Amino acid sequence: MTQQSLEGDCPPPSLLEKAARVMSAFSSTDPRLTLTEVVERSGVPRSSAHRILDQLMQLRWLEREGRGYRLGMGMLELGALASHHHRLRRAALPHLHELHESTGHLVHLAVLDDAEVVVVERIGGAMDTAVPSRVGGRLPAYCTAAGKAILAFSDDALVEQVIRRGLRARTPRTLSRPQALHGELISARRRGVAFDREEAYRGVSCVAVPLRGAGRAIAAISLSGNGAHRELERLVPAVTDCARSVWQSLFGPGRRTGKPQKPPRPAAPAGPRLSPAAMDSTMAWIRDSEWL
Numbered sequence: 599m600t601q602q603s604l605e606g607d608c609p610p611p612s613l614l615e616k617a618a619r620v621m622s623a624f625s626s627t628d629p630r631l632t633l634t635e636v637v638e639r640s641g642v643p644r645s646s647a648h649r650i651l652d653q654l655m656q657l658r659w660l661e662r663e664g665r666g667y668r669l670g671m672g673m674l675e676l677g678a679l680a681s682h683h684h685r686l687r688r689a690a691l692p693h694l695h696e697l698h699e700s701t702g703h704l705v706h707l708a709v710l711d712d713a714e715v716v717v718v719e720r721i722g723g724a725m726d727t728a729v730p731s732r733v734g735g736r737l738p739a740y741c742t743a744a745g746k747a748i749l750a751f752s753d754d755a756l757v758e759q760v761i762r763r764g765l766r767a768r769t770p771r772t773l774s775r776p777q778a779l780h781g782e783l784i785s786a787r788r789r790g791v792a793f794d795r796e797e798a799y800r801g802v803s804c805v806a807v808p809l810r811g812a813g814r815a816i817a818a819i820s821l822s823g824n825g826a827h828r829e830l831e832r833l834v835p836a837v838t839d840c841a842r843s844v845w846q847s848l849f850g851p852g853r854r855t856g857k858p859q860k861p862p863r864p865a866a867p868a869g870p871r872l873s874p875a876a877m878d879s880t881m882a883w884i885r886d887s888e889w890l
Contacts, residue, residue, distance in 0.1 A: 613650075616640075616642045616646055616647075616650060617650050617653075617654070619640040619641060619642050620636055620640050620642055620647055620650050620651065620654070621654070621659070622640070623635070623636050623639035623640045624667075624668070624669055629668050629669065630663055630666040630667070630668045631666055631667055631668075632665055632666045632667075633647065633648060633651065633665075633667075635666075636651065636667065651667055654670075655667075655670070657672055658670045658671050658672030659672040659673045659676075660673075685848070686707070686709070686718065686816070686817060686848070687707065687718050687719050689844055689847040689848045690707050690718075690719065690817075690819070690844045690847070691719065693840050693843045693844050693847065694707060694719060694721045694819070694840070694844075695721055696840070697721075697819070697821070697836060697837065697840040698721040698722065698723075700836060701821060701833055701836055702723075703821040703822060703823050703830075703833070704720070704721070704722035704723075704729050704731075704821065704822040704823075705719075705720070705721040705722065705819065705820070705821060705822075706719070706720055706721075706731060706744060706804075706806075706819070706820045706822065707719040707720075707817060707818075707819055708742075708744035708745070708748075708806075708817060708818050708820065709748075709816070709817045709818075710739060710745065710748045710749070710752070710756075710815075710817075711736070712759075713738065713739055713740075713759060713760045713763045714736045714737060714738055714739055714745075715736065715737055715738075715739050715742055715744050715745040715748070715818075716734065716735070716736050717731055717732065717733050717734060717735045717736075718733065718817070719733060720732065720733050729799070729802055729822050729824075730799065731822075737798055738760075738763075738766075738768070738798075739760055740760055740761075740765050740773065740779055741765075741768055741772050741773065741794065741797040741798045742794050742797070742798050742804065742806075742820075743792045743793050743794035743804035743805055743806035743818070743820045744792075744804070744806040744818035744819075744820045745818075746779075746782060746783060746786055746792035746793075746794070746806070747786060747791070747792035747806040747807060747808040747815065747818040747820070748808055748815040748816075748817070748818050749783055749786075750783045750784075750786035750787040750792060750808065750815070751787065751808050751810050751813075751814050751815035752814055752815065753814070757779075757780075757783065761776045761779065765779060768797065768798055768799070769796055769797060769798070769799065769800050771795055771796045771797050772797045772798075773797060790807065790808070790838070791805060791806070791807050791834050791837070791838070792805070792806050792807075792808075792818075793805050793806075793830070794806075794820075801824055802822060802823075802824060803822070803823055803824075803830055804820045804821065804822045804823070804830070805820060805821050805830040805831070805833065805834060805837060806818045806819065806820035806821075806837070807819055807820075807834075807837045807838050807840070807841040808841070809841050809844055809845060810845070811845065811849070818841075819837055819840055819841050819844065820837070821833055821836075821837055
């Protein structure tokens with residue numbers, strides 16, 4: 599069989615694969631590449647490589663530098679987010695395992711991305727397959743306990759953005775009216791805990807506590823059960839203690855979750871401090887909290 603016939607049996611690379619080859623051409627030793635160098639390193643045809651490079655520049659994943667290209671701010675931001683989530687997961691993991699072992703319930707660690715929550719970690723046993731979740735999975739924030747726990751301690755603009763996306767009813771219990779969601783978030787803010795009463799999936803209830811200090815929530819820890827509303831109410835202190843332990847693992851016991859007293863004006867702070875203003879965006883929070 600000829601080499602040509604062998605190649606004919608393989609499907610052509612997809613656009614995504616070509617873009618991945620282009621991005622993989624860059625390295626720490628060669629951070630700046632010309633179009634010719636990208637073509638040579640990636641094996642992508644010149645015309646396709648040129649189009650992909652232009653599209654990556656529009657996404658801010660690449661920047662133009664003279665006749666060459668280099669990684670852009672968009673890639674730096676994605677890398678920072680990945681670093682943030684990795685450190686968050688690493689700090690939370692032992693506490694999530696402890697929460698699962700002490701309660702017997704499925705445990706999730708989730709973060710907010712736009713109008714959805716993304717599962718960063720999932721701790722459960724063989725009996726938890728009834729809850730259709732996975733690491734990296736996404737769900738609308740408005741109908742999940744973790745999403746509502748984070749939204750309750752987010753700015754109003756983010757909440758309105760979620761509402762504008764639509765509150766589609768996933769089950770008969772989904773809060774599909776903006777007034778109902780606002781009321782739920784007010785209650786979650788007051789109690790420091792949010793609930794999902796079979797709003798995302800039939801027969802599945804959740805309770806979640808935001809992971810936060812004095813500012814906005816950065817994530818949430820949730821417990822899931824099969825319709826066990828009263829049981830989840832009883833387990834609120836355990837979830838709260840878990841969230842507090844994770845926060846202390848991230849920032850130390852000096853990071854208080856209560857309202858801080860106004861300190862005297864310091865002469866020169868010894869290091870960066872997490873402040874509510876720094877939580878206005880994920881990237882600002884990452885920079886000020888030394889995630890990188």
